[in-house]
Amino acid sequence: MRHNKETWIEEGLTVLSELGNAGLTIDELTKRLKVTKGSFYHHFKNRKEFSEALLSYWEDQMTLDIIHACRAADTFEERNQKLFDLSNQFRSYDLEVAIRAWALRDPIAKTYQERVDQHRIKYLKELYCLYTDDQDIAGKMALIRYSFIVGAQQIIPNIQGEELKDLFNMLHKLFKMIK
Secondary structure, eight states: OOOOHHHHHHHHHHHHHHHHHHHOOHHHHHHHHTOOHHHHHHHOSSHHHHHHHHHHHHHIIIIIHHHHHHHTSOSHHHHHHHHHHHHTTSSOHHHHHHHHHHHHHOHHHHHHHHHHHHHHHHHHHHHHHTTOSOHHHHHHHHHHHHHHHHHHHHSSSOOOHHHHHHHHHHHHHHHHHHO
């Protein structure tokens, strides 16, 4: 079976979420995809090029595409619900945690993580500007929400599903008090 670049990247994201960056090796990928290393090198020059393709895919699929889809909605409530729904379709929070851990030790991963964080916070501020006319408050709400979700991912076991939704609802009730 022939695999394309996206197949390799998708499997790489799975490996990364399960084993972390240390487990994301060419050997592990070829074993899982049941192919030779030559197949890997047909698509990527080396592990560095693969890592950058994987991080770029993650940035596009799990940040930029989600932001674009949310912007299609008109109101704060519609955008907020769409963001919550799409964000919960991540393969797992383990992937986000693994990339954040990788970024602590690797300058390339750090560059992607910083950029993704900036995109997400900027979008959240844009979202909260639909909620309040005060740019400063919108920016603070964005930072609080983003810090909240990153923290929810880091707690073991992480906070997901209905529990996360309940906590978001509580957070938004608190935001209404300072709106």
